[in-house]
């Protein structure tokens with residue numbers, strides 16, 4: 001049976017308690033967050049800018065981005081309210097407006113053309129309809145906005161063993177896309193691929209970056225739209241049940 005959103009949500013509800021202490025923080029999540037921040041340096045709009053982190057988990061990446069770029073307005077979206085709830089203190093301790101919202105990558109609760117940058121790290125293999133998620137991300141990007149997506153690199157024999165055999169054995173029918181598949185997904189969504197990098201190490205990962213064409217008309221971003229839709233499903237923006 002194919003992997004579903006319900007299974008992903010259940011899995012991360014279970015995982016949320018120990019998530020911040022997992023060994024993967026050191027082996028995979030930390031290095032991949034640094035890789036995204038490295039790609040952002042020196043290539044930012046010359047004005048205050050907005051970033052959405054899709055599959056934001058407990059907000060570790062969002063807080064690292066805020067440390068590196070204090071001027072950014074960071075939003076996060078995650079399917080599992082438990083993950084948002086576990087990161088509540090982190091979100092609240094940071095200066096400025098941090099906004100975790102519960103929602104699904106395939107139906108992002110944000111207005112078209114809302115963000116300068118969308119990031120997605122170590123979450124994409126959980127999405128049952130990956131082409132829909134990329135199309136949604138593309139929709140919420142401003143003209144010229146950038147998507148930086150990281151997931152496990154499964155094209156080498158070592159990566160295949162880790163992700164397609166071990167991770168899939170534990171997590172179920174998750175799907176780590178190949179480098180070629182990422183390029184196809186980006187192109188199909190109308191993103192111009194600007195970079196693809198393999199990062200080695202014990203848990204190798206692949207970074208793919210693309211940008212939305214610079215000149216298409218969108219309606220202006222609306223914060224209210226995002227907040228109103230995002231607080232649905234009985235959970236407020238910090239994951240507290242109402």
Ligand SMILES: C[S@@+](CC[C@H](N)C(=O)[O-])C[C@H]1O[C@@H](n2cnc3c(N)ncnc32)[C@H](O)[C@@H]1O
Pocket residue numbers: 005008009012029054055056057058060061077078079080083103104105106120121122123126127
């Ligand atoms: C392994 S964690 C990665 C968290 C974070 N991005 C990081 O790098 O530390 C994957 C996250 O993706 C979320 N997720 C899974 N499926 C999702 C979906 N369809 N939409 C949004 N988030 C999803 C999970 O709830 C979980 O918090």
